[in-house]
Amino acid sequence: MIGQRLEHFRIVEKIGAGGMGIVYRAHDEQLDRDVAIKVLPAESFRDPSSRARLLREARTASKLNHPHICTIHEVGESEGQAFIAMEFVEGQPLSALLEGGALPVDRMLRYGVQLADALAHAHERGVVHRDLKSANVVVTPEGRAKVLDFGLAGRLSREDLTDATTQTQESTTLSGKIVGTLAYMAPEQLRGQPADERSDIWALGVMLYEMASGARPFKGQTGFELSSAILSQAPPPLPSGPGGPPPAPLRSVIERCLEKDPDRRYQRAGDVRRALEAIESGTAPTAWPAVKYALSRRRWPALLAGLAIVLAIVAALDVGGLRRRLLGGAVAPGLRSLAVLPVANLSGDPGQEYFTDGMTDALITDISKIGALKVISRTSVMQYKGAKKPLPEIARELKVDTVLEASAVSEAGRVRVTAQLIEAATDRHLWAESYERDMSSILALQSEVARAVARAIQVKLRPEEEKRLAGARAVNPATYEAYLRGMFHLNKETPADVQKGIAYLHAAVEKDPADPLAYAGLALGYIAIAHGADPTEDAMQRAKAAAATALKLDDTLPEALLASGFVKGYYEWQWEEADREIRRALDINPSSAEGYFHLSWFHALLGRMDEAIEEHIRAQELDPFNPANTAWLAELYRWEERYDEAAAEALKSIQMAPGFPVGHFVLGLVQQDRGMYDEAIASLQKAAEADPEWRWALGPTYVAAGRKDEARKLLAELK
Structure with a gap:
């Protein structure tokens, strides 16, 4: 073909x-x-x-x-x-990976958690795999397990099953059809009973055993021998692996997955995931007590009632910290910094990038409203879009201890989002959830994710934070789509994209004149024009009007407060009022790197340099890979004649973005202040090569260096 x-x-x-x-x-x-x-x-x-x-x-x-x-x-x-x-999933089948033997415990636990989480998601939606096996799992280059063929498993006919399980001589006639499947089939399937969620849990147990030992738990030279072993034999004890003997709790989990009686297995894949996560985090008991199932059904209500009373008393007294464990589970202390990685576009359609990029921005904004968290800003996380780096490495680079991964797709007026929160140091899943909503409820969905993140890492929201996150309004889907498309183009920052973005935002306002986000976006768009290479006379006035309208519609919108503060500070020179607007924005969104950046410069212009530098450093922590933050921090250091620090920050900005002119510009000024005129001119020429608008900076340096003819020539060219 x-x-x-x-x-x-x-x-x-x-x-x-x-x-x-x-x-x-x-x-x-x-x-x-x-x-x-x-x-x-x-x-x-x-x-x-x-x-x-x-x-x-x-x-x-x-x-x-x-x-x-x-x-x-x-x-x-x-x-x-x-x-x-x-x-199309790039990677290696788990079956091929296991040809090299057992996996280290931490790695097999990571894959086990991921597979159990996938099963839990499917089972909650009524989908059973029925043919789960290591050949149907691919491990990507980033170390992520992906289950293939959900919903594609063919049901074996009774004749095929009988042929396989009664085969008493070695043969290859059935190998391509069902022998590979037979090793993972649960006892009830071999008896001809229909597969359900617990059959998938059995297959997961077989894979966990394989990953822990490098071998399958049941063997046989023929289909008859293999099926007999599955039906009647206990799996051999797990041998020691690359990191020593498997921990006792892991053996208990695998043994319970491989119970012959489906009623004695885990009943939900989510329970398997939680058990494996407890082992990962070191909070699992050294052994789980054997579960007795022989109790009469009539005795269960009394037993459960008695157990509930005991647990209530013990939890109320917090014996041994039990209350915390019962109500929340173990979370590593001090998880207070987070990066929202670019939301993956599950549609496969590049035309939907505006939607997933917009979801990334919205999740960052909503989670940033939680004051106890440090949330990395958009510019720094977007560089990981499409990257294939391991999560712990990304977290180290961004200096965070948790990472939120998400994927989304929008179709037919509905949006589907899957999100998972991961502790970076251990790659342990702290929380995962899937959502499906009407597009009109998209803001509520984003706020719901933010609240779930807070619960997962045991952050108590302040009343005003809870109120803001709970008060998400419904949106007009057409308006919100136009808004997202507009912001998508504004973020590209080219003159043509800014104009296209403003056109989309005007369309959003026309569709819904009461939408504050659209007006805030318009304000930011006109600010971009006012500070661009070809500003229009009325751009800042339009920005001011749009920001004022946005605040009239919603006076708690951080984007509108930032835009208003920008206009008041840089256009109207009302520094104190600008300071108040920016501080209000930061009260609502304490992780706004842009807010700290502008606050820093307002304070610098007021001569409050210690505050300005402290705030600029905070902006840099929240947006560490933004070359503008780093370059302008260098300029503040230069103002204070802290030349070594200024040069270091300017060089750091150049290293991040060699084509960004401000890093070269500030380095040139530092060199000029130190009397290094040739080096200064070379740096300023690089700034001009990156953007000809910066050629003017060469003039004063030519004069300072005594190169007056070159200064006159430049002045004539600039005229």
């Missing part, structure tokens, strides 16, 4: 094959992306009802939206050939 087309997919190469079809890498020519195409064999459809059922289940699975589940993009047919288009 190489080179052929299925609808708008061009087949590029074969990448795998199995009992449920051949898998190809293909190129989606409509959306310009690579996908994986599973071409379903005709024999997988024994009758029309089988065909309808499989396609229906695949479509149901396509609604799953989770970072550890391979996304199904499309289910279709072309000239009678059924196919399924899926996310």
Whole structure:
């Protein structure tokens, strides 16, 4: 099929094959992306009802939206050939990874948590995998496990199952069809009973055993021997792995997943995830007591009531800190800094980048309203968009202890978001949740995520913070889309994009004249024009009017307060009023790097240099990879004649962004102040090369260096 087309997919190469079809890498020519195409064999459809059922289940699975589940993009047919288009996941199958033997405990726990989380997400939405195995899990280069083929598992016929389980001689006739699956099948499936969520938990237990030992728990030379072992034998004790013997709590988790009786297993994948997370964090007990299931059902109510009374008394007294553990679980102390990584675009459509980038901005803004947290600003986190760095490395670079990952897709007036909070040092999942809402409730969804983050790391919200986050208003979906598109273009910062962004924001205002966000965006757009290469005379007046309207509609909107403070400070020279506006913005959004940046410069212009430098350093901490923050901090140091610090910060800015002129400009001024005229001129020439608007800075330096002819020539050119 190489080179052929299925609808708008061009087949590029074969990448795998199995009992449920051949898998190809293909190129989606409509959306310009690579996908994986599973071409379903005709024999997988024994009758029309089988065909309808499989396609229906695949479509149901396509609604799953989770970072550890391979996304199904499309289910279709072309000239009678059924196919399924899926996310193309780069990486190595877990089965291939395990050919090298057992994994270190920390790594297998990380994968185990991710897989259990994926199962929990699917099970909560009524989707059972039924063919979970290590060959159906891919580990990406970043160390993330992704489950493939949700909703695509073919149900074995009773004849196939009988053939496999009664086979008494070694044979390859069934190997491509079900022998690989047989090793992961739960006892109830072998007995011909339907698979449910607990069958997936059994398969997860087999994979956990594999990762911990490098071998499967049940073996047999034939299908009969293998199925007999699954039905009647206990798994061998786990041997020591690369890091020594597996911890006792891990053995207990695996043993409970592999209980023959499904009623004795974990009943929910979320319980498996929590048990594994407890082992990761070191809070699991050294062994879990055996659970007895022989109690009469009639005795359960009395037993539970008695247990509830005991727990209530013990928790009230906080014996051994039990109350905290019962109500919250263990969270490492001092988790107070966070980075929201760029929200992943699950649609695969580059045209939806405006939406996921806007979600990133909104989540940063809402979580930044929690005063106890330090939240890294947009400019610094957006450099990780599309990056494949491990999370602990990203966290070290940003100097945070937690990371929020999210993915989103918007379609047909609905938005689906999956988010997970991860402790960076351990890669431990602190919280994960999926949401689906009408677009009109998008602001409430973002606030809900912010409150969930606070709960996950046990931050108590102040009453005013709770009130702001709980008071999210409904939006007009068309207005909000225009707003997001407008901000998407403003953030690109090119003159053409700024104009395009303002056009979208005007459209947003026309759709809903009572939308404060749209007016705040307009104010920022006109400020960008006023400070751009080609300012218009009325740009700052328009910015002032838009900011005033936004504040009339919502006087707690940080974006509007910042815009108003900017106009009052840099345009009207009302420093004290500007200071008040910016401080109000920072009261509401204490992690606003932009707020601290402007507050710093207002104080510098008022001669309050100690405050100015302290505030600028705070802006730099919140936005560490913004070259403008670093370059202008260098200028403050220069004003104070702290030349070594000024030069160091200017060089740091240049290293971040060699094409950003301000770093070269400030370094040139430092060199000029030190009498290093040749070096200063070289630095200022680099600033002018980066942006010709900065050529003027060479004039005073030419004069100071005694190069008056060059100064006159430059002056004539600038005229």
